[in-house]
Amino acid sequence: MDISTSTQPFFYLKKTGARSRNFQESGTGPLHQVKWGDFVIRTVLLAILLTFTFLSNAFATVQEKAAFIRHDDLWIKINNKEGRLTKGEYVRYPKWSYDGQWLAYLKAVKQDGNIVYDGELWLCNLHTNKHFKMASKVNRNFQWSGRNNKLAYLINRTLYVVDTKPSKSLVASTLAQGVENFSWLPNGDGLLISAKKSEQLHSDINLSRVMLEVDRQRPILKNLFTIPVGEDEYFVSTSSFKWSSDKGWISFLLIPTASMSADANTLCLLSADGAVFKKVDEMLNYAEWMQWAPAGGPLAYIGGIGREATYNKQTRLIKTPVYQKEVLTPKGYADRDFDWKSDRVTVVSRSVESKEGRLDERPLPQLYEVNLYSGKQKQISLPPKNTGDFVPTFEKGRLIWIRTDRKTADAFVSRTGKIKETKWIKNITLPSSYYEKWNWGEVFSLYTGF
Numbered sequence: 265m266d267i268s269t270s271t272q273p274f275f276y277l278k279k280t281g282a283r284s285r286n287f288q289e290s291g292t293g294p295l296h297q298v299k300w301g302d303f304v305i306r307t308v309l310l311a312i313l314l315t316f317t318f319l320s321n322a323f324a325t326v327q328e329k330a331a332f333i334r335h336d337d338l339w340i341k342i343n344n345k346e347g348r349l350t351k352g353e354y355v356r357y358p359k360w361s362y363d364g365q366w367l368a369y370l371k372a373v374k375q376d377g378n379i380v381y382d383g384e385l386w387l388c389n390l391h392t393n394k395h396f397k398m399a400s401k402v403n404r405n406f407q408w409s410g411r412n413n414k415l416a417y418l419i420n421r422t423l424y425v426v427d428t429k430p431s432k433s434l435v436a437s438t439l440a441q442g443v444e445n446f447s448w449l450p451n452g453d454g455l456l457i458s459a460k461k462s463e464q465l466h467s468d469i470n471l472s473r474v475m476l477e478v479d480r481q482r483p484i485l486k487n488l489f490t491i492p493v494g495e496d497e498y499f500v501s502t503s504s505f506k507w508s509s510d511k512g513w514i515s516f517l518l519i520p521t522a523s524m525s526a527d528a529n530t531l532c533l534l535s536a537d538g539a540v541f542k543k544v545d546e547m548l549n550y551a552e553w554m555q556w557a558p559a560g561g562p563l564a565y566i567g568g569i570g571r572e573a574t575y576n577k578q579t580r581l582i583k584t585p586v587y588q589k590e591v592l593t594p595k596g597y598a599d600r601d602f603d604w605k606s607d608r609v610t611v612v613s614r615s616v617e618s619k620e621g622r623l624d625e626r627p628l629p630q631l632y633e634v635n636l637y638s639g640k641q642k643q644i645s646l647p648p649k650n651t652g653d654f655v656p657t658f659e660k661g662r663l664i665w666i667r668t669d670r671k672t673a674d675a676f677v678s679r680t681g682k683i684k685e686t687k688w689i690k691n692i693t694l695p696s697s698y699y700e701k702w703n704w705g706e707v708f709s710l711y712t713g714f
Contacts, residue, residue: 383401386398489534503554611631611632
């Protein structure tokens with residue numbers, strides 16, 4: 265792997281502070297004129313104050329921490345402080361490591377006005393302020409483990425993993441070849457991969473677990489399930505994989521050839537032991553449109569065929585092992601993004617349904633809160649005219665979303681139970697869009713770790 269380093273200035277991540285003045289050590293200093301009891305009380309109070317300040321700052325840091333793209337460069341914001349990590353680059357897809365100490369990103373290129381997604385994969389260590397080039401022509405599906413600081417990525421269907429532990433050098437190891445897609449296993453000790461059995465169009469698709477706990481240089485492959493592909497079917501790959509909160513089920517998409525995939529992909533459910541497999545619905549190929557409830561609840565997804573995001577897109581629920589679908593979106597509306605607030609409540613980005621006229625003139629969405637048990641749905645955001653609210657995200661008690669007028673974009677936050685909004689990040693670069701589906705993961709990444 266091609267590894268090089270560079271250092272960019274980032275003024276506020278480094279620890280700073282003036283040295284404290286030393287007390288006089290002779291017996292004539294003012295310290296000896298203070299009574300011992302008063303001194304102890306003052307020392308304890310000072311310690312409590314310093315502890316409270318430290319914890320408050322630490323809590324605030326955990327609360328709001330995002331990476332984003334502005335003027336095509338990579339920036340970071342922690343609470344109310346911003347800093348730029350690159351200068352004069354074309355960066356996309358910032359992604360946080362498990363502990364928030366690393367950022368992975370692609371240095372992409374732009375050709376004829378279009379983004380070329382397979383770019384250079386770089387890692388930035390936020391503690392040392394160093395950038396490391398890992399590889400070129402990397403697929404945009406690169407993923408951090410959810411349990412440690414390991415990063416997996418694809419190059420021409422070859423799967424690599426790199427460990428960023430301080431005691432190890434950044435050397436990538438080859439895990440598997442012929443890989444269509446992958447995701448980390450929930451416990452972080454391996455990955456689930458998909459691969460065609462042969463180069464034939466109608467060949468079956470194998471789902472296998474790649475186990476890393478024995479020897480990373482020679483990983484162990486264990487077949488989980490083989491998806492049969494009929495002679496009248498054109499499935500060529502899968503999406504990445506998502507586990508239910510109880511780790512009992514896996515959701516993913518079966519993806520047909522490119523022209524067909526633009527309009528419909530098959531949503532599948534697989535039990536974690538590989539014993540039960542179901543094709544349950546059709547939807548577009550957007551991983552963020554498929555999310556399990558936070559604590560053992562159903563799978564929510566935005567279903568509906570057709571490549572236009574403004575028409576025939578409904579938030580639907582499906583529960584295992586019943587597989588009955590429930591539609592949450594009222595008639596006359598289209599859901600554009602969503603997130604779980606709790607097992608009982610979701611927040612959706614919803615617009616008036618439209619399939620007429622220019623795409624860039626169709627209605628933009630507002631945020632709605634949907635109670636799955638009471639059935640009540642209420643609008644909770646009021647964006648100005650000709651602006652819309654996208655990609656709502658709940659994290660540690662606050663709601664964050666992006667508002668755009670198709671020319672500029674800003675991130676907003678609501679830190680209370682009521683929708684009292686504050687503009688948090690200004691002037692985020694607009695991502696690419698496809699028939700009004702905006703790919704916000706290109707330009708915005710919220711840290712959701714511990």
